[in-house]
Every structure is written in structure tokens, then in C-alpha cells.
Amino acid sequence: MPGVAAIDQIAALPYRTRGDGLAAPTEVLLVTSRGTGRWVIPKGNLGKREAAHMAAAREAMEEAGVAGAVCPSPLGFYHYRKTLRSGAAVRAQVQVYPLAVTDELPDWAESGERTRRWFSLGEAATLVDEPDLGDLIRSFRASEVRVLTRTAPLLARISGAKEKLGMFHWFQSLLPQQGNFFALFEAHGETLVAGSNALVRMLQGGEAMSQHVREISEREHDADAITREVLIAVRKTFLTPFDRGAITSLIGAMDDAIDQMHQTSSLAAIYSVTTFEPEMQDMAAIIVDAARLISEALPLLRAIHGNAARLHELTERLIRLEGRADEIHDAGLARAYRELGESAPMRFFVHREIYSHLERVVDKFEDVANEIDNLVIDHA
Numbered sequence: 001m002p003g004v005a006a007i008d009q010i011a012a013l014p015y016r017t018r019g020d021g022l023a024a025p026t027e028v029l030l031v032t033s034r035g036t037g038r039w040v041i042p043k044g045n046l047g048k049r050e051a052a053h054m055a056a057a058r059e060a061m062e063e064a065g066v067a068g069a070v071c072p073s074p075l076g077f078y079h080y081r082k083t084l085r086s087g088a089a090v091r092a093q094v095q096v097y098p099l100a101v102t103d104e105l106p107d108w109a110e111s112g113e114r115t116r117r118w119f120s121l122g123e124a125a126t127l128v129d130e131p132d133l134g135d136l137i138r139s140f141r142a143s144e145v146r147v148l149t150r151t152a153p154l155l156a157r158i159s160g161a162k163e164k165l166g167m168f169h170w171f172q173s174l175l176p177q178q179g180n181f182f183a184l185f186e187a188h189g190e191t192l193v194a195g196s197n198a199l200v201r202m203l204q205g206g207e208a209m210s211q212h213v214r215e216i217s218e219r220e221h222d223a224d225a226i227t228r229e230v231l232i233a234v235r236k237t238f239l240t241p242f243d244r245g246a247i248t249s250l251i252g253a254m255d256d257a258i259d260q261m262h263q264t265s266s267l268a269a270i271y272s273v274t275t276f277e278p279e280m281q282d283m284a285a286i287i288v289d290a291a292r293l294i295s296e297a298l299p300l301l302r303a304i305h306g307n308a309a310r311l312h313e314l315t316e317r318l319i320r321l322e323g324r325a326d327e328i329h330d331a332g333l334a335r336a337y338r339e340l341g342e343s344a345p346m347r348f349f350v351h352r353e354i355y356s357h358l359e360r361v362v363d364k365f366e367d368v369a370n371e372i373d374n375l376v377i378d379h380a
Helices: 052-064 121-127 131-140 154-164 167-174 181-203 209-236 244-270 278-303 308-340 345-379
Strands: 007-017 026-032 066-070 076-083 089-104 116-120
Touching: 007 052, 007 066, 007 131, 026 052, 026 121, 026 131, 052 066, 052 089, 052 278, 066 278, 076 131, 089 131, 089 181, 089 278, 116 121, 121 131, 181 209, 181 244, 181 278, 209 244, 244 345, 278 308, 278 345, 308 345
Parallel strands: 007 089
Antiparallel strands: 007 026, 026 116, 066 089, 076 089
């Protein structure tokens, strides 16, 4: 008797952040299922010749009435039992794609059949029936669900340092930390998140495009000011939490990322580009997800030893995102050459430059991930 083919589906995890700071809580959008009314995330089947992440975005629009930047790299997957017309309940695997929501429609295709509601990560994780989906939601920003950055009492810190750190690190842990490096890192992280959100909106085109270009420029100036403050603090501070070279390398990589965002938006403005290819929008969605990961990682540096495992998880995903962005860059550039290389060489040149800057943004985020990994190796 032939076996039943495995069922593969796709889903979107729509999310938003309530506020601008890195400590601002993240919320995810759940919808009710049409049959049982239980809370689920928008999901469905992959259409013919349809990219998986775009199918997830389509399901989010149809079932929840939301649109935004969908990351082409899946967050992970979960399983559930799908009941077929025959009555058989077979195992289905669902790939989940993060969707940074930018638009929430008052009416949508299934608004009369479903209810949608925003929940905190902890609430959403407990409301869904599938245990591995709950784990996936918890892992989306684990530092909100598990508070890992609490500072242990001094005696416990000294004891842990004696056992797990070298003599220098133990001695360093006894001395007062000076400077405000962690706050500056996190302030710069806020510019990365805001800049990436503005970049996504800019690449959607429309009448407000110039406003998003302006915001990216302003965020880049804010980031430059923060970077200068870090470099001054490195010179003036007697005792720094990390090696001075590591501090300057980390803030430098972060600053390079938003510089490349600024160059991307400036190029579009200079050449009056108002429509952007799907591959460009996909790369921008990856940039949004990379900024989200960095925004979680930076506060964890305050207690790097206790957060080493989570930091490694975040940097691993950042590196995977960079590889996916390279694939999208190459596919988009090849398509642009086929369509524009001979017929409109100047348009191809502009497209090539935009792709190049977007790729560099992601490369710089990978550099940030590598700098964080180096800190974990040295200090944890």
C-alpha cells in the first residue's frame, strides 16, 4: 500500500514592536481558525511557481489583513495533525516566515470568518495548541520571555568568576564598570532598527518615499553621533567592559551597516528610482530581520557569560541570513541583466548599484555578528 506523501505548508509570523527602544516589547498577531476558533498563525499551502515566503505573505493578507516585510529565510518549522477529507489525520510540517507588519487593513478577505488580535510573545506561545510552535514563538525574542540579564549578587559573581574565568577576568569583575558603553551600543542598535524599517518602507515606493529617505538620513546622522561618543569614551575611560579594540570594532561594524542603508536611499533619490524589484524588497526584509536579531543581542552583552548560548543562537541566524541574501542578490542581478543589460544599460547600472549597497548592509550585519561572537569567545 503506497504511503501518504508528507504535507508541507507555509505560515507567517506577523510581528510588531510597541515603541522605539530595544526594550520595547514585541507582539505577534494571531487569528482564529475557521473551524474550531482556536488561535493560530496565518498558514496555508504553497502555490505553483510561488516563492515560499511570498506565499506566507499572501496567507497573512488573506487570513489576517496585514502586509509588510516578509523575511525570505524561515524562522523555523512546527508540526501539527491535518485532518483530510477522508478523515485521516496526517502529520504536516509548516515553515514559518517572520513578517514585520507595516500595514493593517480594517477589512480583508476573511475578516468575516476570523478574529485577529495582538498578543505578547508569552501569551501567544501559551495560546497556540502546537508545542513546537509555542517554542518557536518564545525563541523569537527569548530575552523577553526569559529575563537573562539580571545581575547576580556580588558574592555569587565573584564565586562564578573564580570558577569559570581566568584571573584577569576575576579581577576585572571586582572593579567598578565605568563608561556607558552598553547604553551607547543599545542606542546605536535603535538607529539600526529604525533605519531598516524606513528602508523597507522606502523600497515599497509610493508618495511617502521621500519621507523615508529623509528618516534614513537622520538616523544615520544619529548613529554617527553615537559612534563618536563611543570612540571618545574609549579614550577617556580607565576600565572598559571589553577590550578597547573589540569595542571600536563592534561599533564600527554597526555604523557601517547604517551607512550602507543611507547610501542605498541616497542612490535611489539621486536617480529618482521609485519602483523596486521584488528581490530588492526581499533583501530589505532580511535587513529588517537582521536588525531585529541585533536588537536582542546587544542588551545581552551586559551579562555576556550567562547569555552566551542565546547570543550564539542569534549570531548563527544572522550568518544564515547573510547567505540567503547573497542568493537573492545574485538572482536579482542576473534577472536585471537579462531584462535591462542591452535595452536599458543605465537602468541596469542603477539597479546593480542598489543591489550592491543592499548586499553590503547585510555583510555589515554579519560583521556585527562576528564581533559579538568574538566577545562571547573572549569573555564567556
